[in-house]
Amino acid sequence: xxxxxxxxxxxxxxxxxxxxxxxxxxVTLPLARCLGLTxxxxxxxxxxxxxxxxxxxDGFAVRAAxxxxxxxxxxxxxxVTGDQPAGPAAASALAPGTAIRIMTGAPLPxxxxxxxxxxxxxxxxxxxxxPPAVRVVEPVAAGAYVRHRGEGxxxxxxxxxxxxxxxxxxxxxxxxxGYGELSVVRRPxxxxxxxxxxxxxxxxxxxxxxxxDSNLAMLVALxxxxxxxxxxxxxxxxxxxxxxxVLSRAAEVADLVVTCGGISAGAFEVVRQALESPxxxxxxxxxxxxxxxxxxxxxxxxxxxxxxxxxxxxPVSSFVGFRVYVRPALARLAGRDPLGETLTVQVRAAxxxxxxxxxxxxxxxxxxxxERPGEPYLARPTHRLGSASHLVGSLHLAHAxxxxxxxxTQVEAxxxxxxxxxxxxxxxxxxQVVPAPR
Amino acid sequence: xxxxxxxxxxxxxxxxxxxxxxxxxxVTLPLARCLGLTxxxxxxxxxxxxxxxxxxxDGFAVRAAxxxxxxxxxxxxxxVTGDQPAGPAAASALAPGTAIRIMTGAPLPxxxxxxxxxxxxxxxxxxxxxPPAVRVVEPVAAGAYVRHRGEGxxxxxxxxxxxxxxxxxxxxxxxxxGYGELSVVRRPxxxxxxxxxxxxxxxxxxxxxxxxDSNLAMLVALxxxxxxxxxxxxxxxxxxxxxxxVLSRAAEVADLVVTCGGISAGAFEVVRQALESPxxxxxxxxxxxxxxxxxxxxxxxxxxxxxxxxxxxxPVSSFVGFRVYVRPALARLAGRDPLGETLTVQVRAAxxxxxxxxxxxxxxxxxxxxERPGEPYLARPTHRLGSASHLVGSLHLAHAxxxxxxxxTQVEAxxxxxxxxxxxxxxxxxxQVVPAPR
Numbered sequence: 001x002x003x004x005x006x007x008x009x010x011x012x013x014x015x016x017x018x019x020x021x022x023x024x025x026x027v028t029l030p031l032a033r034c035l036g037l038t039x040x041x042x043x044x045x046x047x048x049x050x051x052x053x054x055x056x057x058d059g060f061a062v063r064a065a066x067x068x069x070x071x072x073x074x075x076x077x078x079x080v081t082g083d084q085p086a087g088p089a090a091a092s093a094l095a096p097g098t099a100i101r102i103m104t105g106a107p108l109p110x111x112x113x114x115x116x117x118x119x120x121x122x123x124x125x126x127x128x129x130x131p132p133a134v135r136v137v138e139p140v141a142a143g144a145y146v147r148h149r150g151e152g153x154x155x156x157x158x159x160x161x162x163x164x165x166x167x168x169x170x171x172x173x174x175x176x177x178g179y180g181e182l183s184v185v186r187r188p189x190x191x192x193x194x195x196x197x198x199x200x201x202x203x204x205x206x207x208x209x210x211x212x213d214s215n216l217a218m219l220v221a222l223x224x225x226x227x228x229x230x231x232x233x234x235x236x237x238x239x240x241x242x243x244x245x246v247l248s249r250a251a252e253v254a255d256l257v258v259t260c261g262g263i264s265a266g267a268f269e270v271v272r273q274a275l276e277s278p279x280x281x282x283x284x285x286x287x288x289x290x291x292x293x294x295x296x297x298x299x300x301x302x303x304x305x306x307x308x309x310x311x312x313x314x315p316v317s318s319f320v321g322f323r324v325y326v327r328p329a330l331a332r333l334a335g336r337d338p339l340g341e342t343l344t345v346q347v348r349a350a351x352x353x354x355x356x357x358x359x360x361x362x363x364x365x366x367x368x369x370x371e372r373p374g375e376p377y378l379a380r381p382t383h384r385l386g387s388a389s390h391l392v393g394s395l396h397l398a399h400a401x402x403x404x405x406x407x408x409t410q411v412e413a414x415x416x417x418x419x420x421x422x423x424x425x426x427x428x429x430x431x432q433v434v435p436a437p438r
Numbered sequence: 439x440x441x442x443x444x445x446x447x448x449x450x451x452x453x454x455x456x457x458x459x460x461x462x463x464x465v466t467l468p469l470a471r472c473l474g475l476t477x478x479x480x481x482x483x484x485x486x487x488x489x490x491x492x493x494x495x496d497g498f499a500v501r502a503a504x505x506x507x508x509x510x511x512x513x514x515x516x517x518v519t520g521d522q523p524a525g526p527a528a529a530s531a532l533a534p535g536t537a538i539r540i541m542t543g544a545p546l547p548x549x550x551x552x553x554x555x556x557x558x559x560x561x562x563x564x565x566x567x568x569p570p571a572v573r574v575v576e577p578v579a580a581g582a583y584v585r586h587r588g589e590g591x592x593x594x595x596x597x598x599x600x601x602x603x604x605x606x607x608x609x610x611x612x613x614x615x616g617y618g619e620l621s622v623v624r625r626p627x628x629x630x631x632x633x634x635x636x637x638x639x640x641x642x643x644x645x646x647x648x649x650x651d652s653n654l655a656m657l658v659a660l661x662x663x664x665x666x667x668x669x670x671x672x673x674x675x676x677x678x679x680x681x682x683x684v685l686s687r688a689a690e691v692a693d694l695v696v697t698c699g700g701i702s703a704g705a706f707e708v709v710r711q712a713l714e715s716p717x718x719x720x721x722x723x724x725x726x727x728x729x730x731x732x733x734x735x736x737x738x739x740x741x742x743x744x745x746x747x748x749x750x751x752x753p754v755s756s757f758v759g760f761r762v763y764v765r766p767a768l769a770r771l772a773g774r775d776p777l778g779e780t781l782t783v784q785v786r787a788a789x790x791x792x793x794x795x796x797x798x799x800x801x802x803x804x805x806x807x808x809e810r811p812g813e814p815y816l817a818r819p820t821h822r823l824g825s826a827s828h829l830v831g832s833l834h835l836a837h838a839x840x841x842x843x844x845x846x847t848q849v850e851a852x853x854x855x856x857x858x859x860x861x862x863x864x865x866x867x868x869x870q871v872v873p874a875p876r
Binding site: 030031032035036045047049050051052054058083085086087088089090091101103104105106107118125126127128130152153159160164167168169170171172173174175176177178179180181196197198201202203204206207208209210211212213214215216217218219220221222224225233238264265266267268269272273313314315319383392393394395396398422423 | 483646751
C-alpha cells in the first residue's frame with residue numbers, strides 16, 4: 001500500500017521555518033534610503049520640535065497687550081521696525097509699541113508674544129514693500145499663532161520605538177527631531193530559484209511537454225512588493241548538480257532562498273534529490289493548495305548556512321506558500337514581528353464551494369459589497385473550481401485568500417470565514433472599511 | 439484692509455491639476471520589470487492554459503475502464519510500460535490494459551483518460567525504481583486528475599484588460615498565457631524640490647532660525663512608495679534664479695515636478711517669485727492643512743512643458759497635499775483612473791476636536807477598535823491639537839486622514855466621518871475589515 005506521510009499543520013510548518021531565521025544586522029542609512037526598513041534602536045528627539053519659538057502665520061509680531069483694544073472702527077496703528085523672514089537669521093528684538101513683519105516659520109522676535117495674521121491688518125497678503133506702520137483691526141491673545149520651542153516634541157522625548165517600520169511620515173519625523181540617518185535592520189535579500197525540465201521562459205515557444213515558467217517572475221515580484229532585494233533569480237532544469245551549484249551561489253548572496261517545484265510525490269523531484277538530508281526536510285502540510293513543502297538550511301559550501309524554503313511548483317500553490325511562509329520569515333529577518341503582518345478580515349461565502357477534508361484551504365476570492373453596509377463582505381472564489389492548483393489564470397482577480405478550516409469539506413453560501421487580504425495590486429481595489437487596530 | 443483671495447474647493451484644485459497631466463507613452467518590458475505598472479493593451483491568451491492535457495497528480499496514467507472494478511480486496515493489476523515525467527518530452531502512447539507512471543504536470547499519454555494517484559496504488563510516493571506492474575485499489579472516473587489543454591484559458595480568451603495594474607499574480611497569469619514581456623504605460627518620474635533659506639539638511643547642526651528639512655526625504659519616500667521613479671530630489675534656498683535653474687533641470691528629467699515651500703502669504707516666497715505667471719498660478723484652497731497651493735506648467739526652457747504642483751512648506755500640509763493632489767496625478771500619468779486609488783472608510787470620531795470654518799479638514803487620526811464588531815472604527819486625532827500644521831512629530835502614528843466637511847467647526851465625539859486610509863507603513867497596521875469593491 002502507499003505510505004501515508006504524517007502531515008503537519010500550517011502553523012507547525014510556519015513556526016519551524018521561523019525558527020530557522022533571525023533578525024539581520026543593523027546598518028546606518030540616510031533617511032531617504034530607509035523607506036520600509038525597521039528601526040534598530042529607539043529614536044529619541046535630538047532636537048526639539050519646533051527647534052525655536054516661531055510664527056505659525058504670515059503677519060506681524062507684536063506684544064498682545066499693544067493691540068488689545070483693536071477693532072475695525074478703531075484700529076491700533078504700530079510702527080513697523082523691520083522684517084523677520086523665515087531663514088537662518090536669528091530673531092531680532094521687538095520694542096514695545098512696535099511691530100515686526102514676520103513670515104510663517106520665522107523665529108519670534110524677542111519681546112513679542114503673539115502674531116497678528118496679515119488678514120487682521122490693513123496690509124496685503126504676499127510680497128509687498130515693508131510698510132512704515134501697520135493698522136491692526138482685531139486683537140490677538142498672548143501666544144496667538146506662536147509655536148513654542150519644543151511644544152511638539154521636547155529634546156529627549158521618545159519619538160519612535162525600535163521595531164517601527166519606517167514610512168514616509170516617520171522619515172519626516174526623524175528629520176524634524178534631528179536625524180539625517182538612521183540605524184535600521186538591513187534589508188533582507190531573497191534568492192529565488194524556479195525548477196523543472198518542463199519549464200520554458202515565459203514568451204518562448206513551447207515544445208512537447210513544456211509549460212511557461214509562471215513562477216519566477218511572480219516570486220520575484222512578491223519579494224519586491226514586500227520590500228526585499230532579490231540578488232538572484234534563476235530557472236534550472238532537473239539536474240541536481242546544476243541545482244546544487246545555483247543554490248550554492250544563492251546562499252552566498254541571500255539571507256533566505258526560496259525554490260519552487262521539484263518537491264512533490266513524483267518519481268523525479270529535483271529539489272528533493274538535491275537537498276533531502278538532515279538539513280533539509282520535505283514534509284506534507286494539511287493545506288490546499290500546497291500540501292508538499294520543504295524547509296531547511298543550505299550548508300556545505302563556503303557560505304554560512306542559509307535557510308531555504310522549498311515551495312510547490314504550481315503557481316497558485318507557490319503564491320499561497322509565499323504569503324503564508326515566506327512573508328513572516330522576511331518580517332523576522334527585517335526585525336519585525338513575523339505574525340504582525342498577517343491581516344485577516346471576516347467575510348461571508350457568496351456561494352458554496354468544496355474544500356478538501358483534513359486540509360485547510362486558502363481559496364483565492366473576489367470580494368463583493370454586502371447587501372447592507374456594515375455587514376461582512378461576500379467572498380466569491382475566483383474560479384468555479386475553487387482554489388484548484390492550476391488556476392493561475394484567475395488568481396490575479398482575487399482580493400483575498402479565504403481560509404477554510406481543515407474539517408470543513410463544503411463551504412455553504414453565507415458561511416462566515418476569515419480571509420487574508422492581498423496587497424493592493426488587485427484590480428478594482430475596493431474601498432476599505434475601517435481597519436481594526438491590534 | 440487685507441485682500442481676501444477667492445478660495446477653491448479641493449475637487450476644483452485637484453481637477454485643475456489633473457487637466458495638466460495625461461497618460462505617458464507605452465513601453466515593452468520583461469515581466470519582472472512590470473510590477474506595479476499598467477497594461478497598455480488588452481491581454482488575450484496567446485497560449486491555452488494549460489498548454490497541453492496533463493496530469494494533476496503523481497501516479498499512473500490509465501484508461502478508467504481498465505480499473506473500474508478495483509478495490510483493496512480485489513486490486514486491478516496493470517503492467518507498467520514506462521515513465522512520463524514532467525518535462526519537454528512529448529506524450530507517449532498508452533496501450534489498453536497497461537499503465538504509465540506519471541508525474542504532476544506531465545503530458546497525458548495518448549490513449550489514457552485518467553490518472554490514478556499513487557496513494558490509490560501499492561506503490562510508494564516519491565522516487566522509486568519503475569515497477570513492472572502496479573496494483574490499483576480504487577477506481578477512478580474518466581477525466582480524474584486530468585487537466586485538459588485550454589480548460590483554464592483557451593487561446594484568444596481575454597485575460598486582463600488594458601488599464602490593469604500588474605501585481606505578482608497578474609505577472610504569473612501573463613506568463614502562463616504566453617507573454618514574456620508586456621506593453622505597459624511607462625513608469626512616472628517625479629522630481630521633488632524643497633525650498634527655503636530656513637532649511638538645513640536633516641542631521642545638520644542648526645543655527646539661528648534654521649529648521650531641518652523634513653519634507654524632501656518624506657516626499658521622495660511618498661513618491662517611491664506609490665511606485666514613481668524620482669530622478670531629481672534637491673533642496674534650494676530663497677534665490678529665485680537658483681530655483682529656476684533647478685526647476686529647469688527637473689523639467690528635463692521628470693513627468694511631474696513637485697515643490698514644497700515658498701508659496702504662502704509671506705513677503706518673501708521664492709516659489710511664487712520664481713514661477714508666478716500665466717503658466718503657474720498660486721491659489722487658496724478651502725482645506726486645512728494646505729490652504730496655499732500652486733499649480734501650472736513649467737515652460738520656457740529647451741524642455742517640453744512639464745506640470746508642476748507647488749505644495750506648502752509645512753510637512754503635514756505637504757503630506758496631505760501629496761495624498762490629495764499628487765497621487766491622482768501620478769495615477770493618470772500611469773494610465774489609470776486618477777480617482778480609482780482614493781479609498782475612503784467610514785469612521786466615528788473618538789473624541790471632539792475643532793475644525794476651521796469654511797475649510798475641509800484632513801485630520802491625521804489613529805484608529806481604534808469599536809465597542810462592538812461590525813461598527814465603524816473610532817478615529818482619534820494623532821495630536822490633541824488636531825491637524826495643526828506643525829505636528830510632524832505625530833503624523834507617523836496616523837492610520838488615516840479623517841475628512842471633516844468645510845461647514846463643520848466642531849467634530850463631536852461619535853460623529854460619523856469619512857477617512858482616507860494611509861498606505862500600510864503605519865505602525866501596528868490594524869486588521870482590515872473587508873473592503874467594499876467598487
